[in-house]
Amino acid sequence: MQQLIFGVLTLASFGFFAFNLRHITQNIHLGLPTNRSDRKAERWRTMLLVALGQKKMFNRPIPALLHLALYISFVITQIELIEILIDGISGSHRFFQESLGGFYTFVISFIEILSVLAFVATIFFLARRNMLKLPRLNMRELAGWPTQDANLILVFELILISFIFTMNGADEVLQSYAGHSNGFAISSWLGPILFGGKGTHTLEILEQIGWWGHIIMVYTFMNYLPYSKHLHIFMAFPNTYFSKLDPKGQFTNMQSVTNEVKLMLDPNADPYAAAPTDAVPTRFGAKDVTDLTWKNLMDAYSCTECGRCTSVCPANTTGKLLSPRKIMMDTRDRMVELGNYKRKNGTAAEDAKSLLGSYITEEELWACTSCNACVQECPVNIDPLSIIMDLRRFLVMEESKVPTELTGMLTNIENNGAPWQFAQTERLNWAKED
Amino acid sequence: MSIQVRTMADMMASGESPDILFWVGCAGSFDDRAKKITKALVKILNHCKVNFAVLGTEESCTGDPAKRAGNEFTFQMQALMNIELLNGYEVKKIVTACPHCFNTLKNEYPGLGGTYEVIHHTQLIQDLINTGKLTLADNGTFKGKKITFHDPCYLGRANDVYEAPRELIEKLDAALVEMKRCKTNGLCCGAGGAQMFKEAEKGNKEINIERTEDAIETSASIIATGCPFCNTMMTDGIKHYEKEEDVKVLDIAELIANAADL
Numbered sequence: 001m002q003q004l005i006f007g008v009l010t011l012a013s014f015g016f017f018a019f020n021l022r023h024i025t026q027n028i029h030l031g032l033p034t035n036r037s038d039r040k041a042e043r044w045r046t047m048l049l050v051a052l053g054q055k056k057m058f059n060r061p062i063p064a065l066l067h068l069a070l071y072i073s074f075v076i077t078q079i080e081l082i083e084i085l086i087d088g089i090s091g092s093h094r095f096f097q098e099s100l101g102g103f104y105t106f107v108i109s110f111i112e113i114l115s116v117l118a119f120v121a122t123i124f125f126l127a128r129r130n131m132l133k134l135p136r137l138n139m140r141e142l143a144g145w146p147t148q149d150a151n152l153i154l155v156f157e158l159i160l161i162s163f164i165f166t167m168n169g170a171d172e173v174l175q176s177y178a179g180h181s182n183g184f185a186i187s188s189w190l191g192p193i194l195f196g197g198k199g200t201h202t203l204e205i206l207e208q209i210g211w212w213g214h215i216i217m218v219y220t221f222m223n224y225l226p227y228s229k230h231l232h233i234f235m236a237f238p239n240t241y242f243s244k245l246d247p248k249g250q251f252t253n254m255q256s257v258t259n260e261v262k263l264m265l266d267p268n269a270d271p272y273a274a275a276p277t278d279a280v281p282t283r284f285g286a287k288d289v290t291d292l293t294w295k296n297l298m299d300a301y302s303c304t305e306c307g308r309c310t311s312v313c314p315a316n317t318t319g320k321l322l323s324p325r326k327i328m329m330d331t332r333d334r335m336v337e338l339g340n341y342k343r344k345n346g347t348a349a350e351d352a353k354s355l356l357g358s359y360i361t362e363e364e365l366w367a368c369t370s371c372n373a374c375v376q377e378c379p380v381n382i383d384p385l386s387i388i389m390d391l392r393r394f395l396v397m398e399e400s401k402v403p404t405e406l407t408g409m410l411t412n413i414e415n416n417g418a419p420w421q422f423a424q425t426e427r428l429n430w431a432k433e434d
Numbered sequence: 435m436s437i438q439v440r441t442m443a444d445m446m447a448s449g450e451s452p453d454i455l456f457w458v459g460c461a462g463s464f465d466d467r468a469k470k471i472t473k474a475l476v477k478i479l480n481h482c483k484v485n486f487a488v489l490g491t492e493e494s495c496t497g498d499p500a501k502r503a504g505n506e507f508t509f510q511m512q513a514l515m516n517i518e519l520l521n522g523y524e525v526k527k528i529v530t531a532c533p534h535c536f537n538t539l540k541n542e543y544p545g546l547g548g549t550y551e552v553i554h555h556t557q558l559i560q561d562l563i564n565t566g567k568l569t570l571a572d573n574g575t576f577k578g579k580k581i582t583f584h585d586p587c588y589l590g591r592a593n594d595v596y597e598a599p600r601e602l603i604e605k606l607d608a609a610l611v612e613m614k615r616c617k618t619n620g621l622c623c624g625a626g627g628a629q630m631f632k633e634a635e636k637g638n639k640e641i642n643i644e645r646t647e648d649a650i651e652t653s654a655s656i657i658a659t660g661c662p663f664c665n666t667m668m669t670d671g672i673k674h675y676e677k678e679e680d681v682k683v684l685d686i687a688e689l690i691a692n693a694a695d696l
Contacts, residue, residue: 059619249592250541254506258546261510285504314622314645319638367635370502370627371587376618392504406503409631413508417494418460419631427458428490430469431439431476 006088006215013219020226024301027339031294036242046381047241056379060308063128066121070157073114074233077164080111084215097182109185112168115161116186122157129154136307141326146229146305153230160217167210169194170203235302236380242295243381248372251389256282285393288354289335292387299382300332309374309384315367322367324374324384330359331387356391365392366403437476441490442523452487454558455525457539459532460495461662467669468662474691475531475555481696482567486529492519496538503628510546513538517548531555531687533588533661534626540593554589556598556660556686563605571695576608581689582654583610584645584668585620586661599660599686606693608656613648621645623667630663646671650681657683 036043049055054071057064086095097104129137129150137150165187172182172191177200181188195203225231263269286292309324310316316323334355341351353359368388375383395401402410409419417424445452456479461468479486497512520528528550530536540552562568581603589595596617603610615621624634624641634640646668649657657672659665662685669683 247537247541247593249537249588251501253510253542253545257506257510261507261514264511265514284506312619312621314624314641315635315637318634318641318644320635322635363635366632367637368627369587369622369624369629369641371622372591373587373619373622376591389502389504393506394504396504397506402503402505403632405632406628409628410500410503410505410508413495413497413500413512417512418464419495419499420460420464422464424494425491427463427493428439428441428488430458430463430472431437431488433469 003089003091009216009219010085010088013223016223017226020223023339023343024226024231026343027335028294028297028301030290030335030339030342031292031297032290034293034295036295039245042245043241043243046243046245047237050243050379050381051236051240054379056377056381059377066124069114069117069121073111073118076114077111079107081218084211084218087211088215105183108168108182112164112184112186115164119158119161122154122161126151126154136311139307139310139323139325141323141329142305142307146329149228149230150305152224153228156217156221156224160214160221163210163213163217165190165194165210167207167214170198170206170210173198174200174203174207229303229305232302232304232380235298239298239302240381242298244295244383244386248375252386254284254393256284283394284397285395286387286390287356287394287398289331289338291394292331292355292390296331296383296387296390297335299384299387300328300335302380303328303332303382304380305329306379308377308379309382312373312377314369314371314373320364320367321361322364324388327360327364327384327387328382331355334359356394360391362395362401365395368392437473438480439476440487441492442487442525443490443492445487446523451524453485454527454529455520455523456486456488457496457528457530457532457535458488458493459530459535459662462531463493465662465666467665471531471662471665471685471687474685474696475687477691477696478559478562478568478687478694481694482562484562489519496535496543498534498538499628499631501538501542502626503631513543513546513548517543517546520548520550525550527551527553529553529555529558531660531662531685533586533592534663537588537592554595554598554660556589556602557595559687559690560598560601563602568690568694570605570690570693572607573693573695574607575692576606576656576689579608579656580611580652580654581606581608581656581658582613582649582652583616583658583660584613584623584649584664585617586659586664587620587622587626589660590620591618599658602686602690603658606689611652611654613652615648621648623661623664625663625667630666640671640674642667642671643674646675650675650677655681656689657681658686658689659683660686 054064054068057067083095087093128134168182168184168187169191172184172187173195175182176192195206283291289297303325305325307325313322313324337353338351342349365388368385370385370389372385375385412419412421416422442452442455456475458472462472463469494516495512496516497509500512501509528539530539530552533554536552536554539550543550559568583599583603585596600610621644622641623645649668657668659668665683665685672678672681672683
């Protein structure tokens with residue numbers, strides 16, 4: 001009976017997770033194509049260093065170490081999950097214990113120690129958010145759900161770890177009644193402290209609660225991820241693999257513009273020539289998530305809202321409205337909204353909203369100095385600047401919404417080849433002056 | 435010493451070709467403060483007998499501020515015209531004292547048909563010193579002075595050039611002191627992304643004031659830069675704190691020209 005329940009629960013969990021993963025993939029594919037299949041060796045290296053090695057996290061050592069404890073313990077604990085799956089399906093008890101012997105004790109002890117570290121880190125993270133009120137974790141874009149989401153994830157982790165120790169602790173006391181010990185690093189002393197002297201029946205129930213609680217929390221966690229910022233634990237890997245590898249200062253040259261400009265500059269071009277009939281009219285710049293590239297959208301799913309980008313943004317730190325983190329959160333929220341809308345009403349359906357306007361304002365976009373601090377800082381190589389630039393392009397080229405002073409600058413460049421009103425014929429005057 | 439500058443057109447007419455093109459840029463051509471940087475660099479080039487030329491009245495904006503302002507049309511108009519000119523003169527190597535021109539010429543022109551070896555003037559000066567073509571006089575101009583370097587975003591983060599300007603400062607017999615935010619963590623001066631040409635959005639502080647505070651904190655008497663726009667922003671910041679007497683904002687080219695007694 002228990003095995004049946006376990007089987008159904010497992011299938012349902014993985015099924016629902018796959019269902020959500022499909023939505024995530026569909027949503028990312030709302031974006032335009034961009035080629036990130038070149039320079040494979042460099043891509044693997046970037047992924048190994050930045051995602052697996054967490055290189056950029058270590059710019060801030062203390063949170064990096066705490067994060068590392070959580071990360072390693074998360075990864076290593078998955079080994080135990082294999083056993084839990086086997087035990088759950090076959091009804092065995094600690095399937096690997098007998099065959100692996102001392103190595104088993106070592107692995108579980110290692111997991112226990114990491115779990116304690118993770119527990120401490122989680123408490124610290126909760127305190128940092130809710131008691132120390134770290135500025136970047138308490139900004140206006142985090143009000144409401146994002147803050148709850150962050151706390152919920154941390155509480156999930158605490159509950160999960162508590163179940164592990166309930167299970168191992170109760171098992172340890174049971175073993176001791178039979179004159180044995182599992183010999184695990186933490187539960188061999190923590191078990192007797194927590195549950196020493198309890199009756200066999202109670203202990204068996206406690207162990208069951210620990211075991212079931214653990215697996216239920218794992219499944220809950222897994223299926224919560226697609227609805228949470230916490231998805232970065234998976235997305236960090238593809239996202240760093242597909243990183244922008246060109247110099248940070250290199251912005252894309254828009255091919256659609258090149259075609260038009262070449263036509264304008266070419267005296268032999270026939271301005272009345274019919275456009276190729278298969279040409280899809282493209283928008284200049286981005287108004288909505290469908291005008292961004294799939295990589296921009298993958299970036300949005302990879303963001304865990306840590307706010308390092310915003311904390312180094314010169315505009316944000318001097319009180320301007322712009323927050324690179326908000327740009328990423330807005331992009332994700334809009335993408336999910338539009339994805340759901342299209343799944344309900346057909347892929348060609350358009351709602352009345354857009355990323356620019358409904359989520360991001362002009363004031364935010366015009367505060368950016370394009371300094372690349374946000375791009376440099378992101379621990380998973382997200383590029384908020386590329387979204388900001390594409391939205392600006394739409395404002396300027398499609399809507400002609402340009403701050404007045406910039407209109408003057410642009411006119412000057414067009415008329416006299418300099419952002420100021422100086423004649424091109426005076427360009428060399430400096431050489432004749434003292 | 436008067437400076438010697440020849441134009442590409444002039445050289446072509448006499449059947450010569452320069453080893454390197456000096457891309458002066460709009461600020462370097464028209465801004466009174468930046469023109470001094472231009473001349474300091476020319477003095478160095480003249481002194482080292484570098485065979486260079488400028489485009490003179492044929493030069494035009496690279497299009498960088500238009501591109502960062504979102505006007506890709508204006509950018510590409512400028513870029514394609516400049517590329518036609520540069521390719522016509524068969525230019526192979528370009529030096530510029532403006533990181534914005536540097537970034538655009540180096541990274542964004544190749545995709546439009548203009549591929550050149552582009553270097554920042556600090557890299558050229560470093561090379562001139564390393565190859566022995568330029569020696570700094572032991573005149574003690576900077577002896578014991580504290581100099582801090584403000585990383586231009588389009589030189590540093592955008593193109594990973596952090597060491598060339600620092601090595602030059604270290605050659606000055608001065609003490610290089612770093613601001614708390616430097617190199618990859620350097621704070622923008624506030625001028626990039628076409629902000630130079632507009633008022634800042636509503637906030638509680640100007641970015642250049644914030645950055646100037648970083649510089650003043652180091653108690654350096656010279657803020658060195660490698661960008662005409664950073665230079666303007668930092669100079670304004672120093673004026674805001676009325677520290678013009680104690681803190682000078684100078685380009686690396688000016689420091690080197692000074693130390694070489696040019």
